Amino acid sequence: MIGFVERFLQDLNIETKRNRKGGLIATIKGTDDKEHRMLTAHVDTLGAMVKEIKSNGRLRLALIGGFQYNSIEGEYCEIETASGHTYTGTILCIKHPFMFMRMLEKRNETKKIWRFVSMKR
Numbered sequence: 001m002i003g004f005v006e007r008f009l010q011d012l013n014i015e016t017k018r019n020r021k022g023g024l025i026a027t028i029k030g031t032d033d034k035e036h037r038m039l040t041a042h043v044d045t046l047g048a049m050v051k052e053i054k055s056n057g058r059l060r061l062a063l064i065g066g067f068q069y070n071s072i073e074g075e076y077c078e079i080e081t082a083s084g085h086t087y088t089g090t091i092l093c094i095k096h097p098f099m100f101m102r103m104l105e106k107r108n109e110t111k112k113i114w115r116f117v118s119m120k121r
Contacts, residue, residue, distance in 0.1 A: 001043050002022065002023075002024050002043055005024060005043050006018075006024055009024075009026050014026050014027070014028055015027045015028075015029075024043075047063075047064060047065065047067065047072070047077070048061040048062060048063050048064060048067075048072075048077075048091075049061065049062045049064055050062075050079065059079070059089075061091070069091075069093060070093075072091050073091055073092065073093055074090060074091065074092070075090070075091050076088060076089070076090055077089055077090070077091055
């Protein structure tokens with residue numbers, strides 16, 4: 001994606017260069033050098049990284065960026081391997097959301113019981 005943006009800007013005769021980490025810097029000259037403006041943006045897609053390949057072939061993911069798992073559940077994804085192969089799949093939660101809600105309810109009940117016990121002292 002960054003190469004596409006770089007070529008697009010160069011076709012418009014806009015000066016570009018890359019920083020050490022591969023980020024693209026484009027400079028658009030103005031009419032006055034006394035004041036400058038800067039604009040930053042992401043052009044990549046931050047998603048997840050494979051954390052583990054389980055014995056059943058499923059993947060455990062580590063999130064990268066600001067996604068919550070429930071916001072990407074059911075989304076199609078592409079996994080690119082180190083050797084350049086691409087696999088497609090769907091992101092699914094391990095546990096059903098209702099199970100998660102039950103766990104939270106149990107935690108709240110435990111807290112309520114603990115408060116009750118401590119009040120009885």
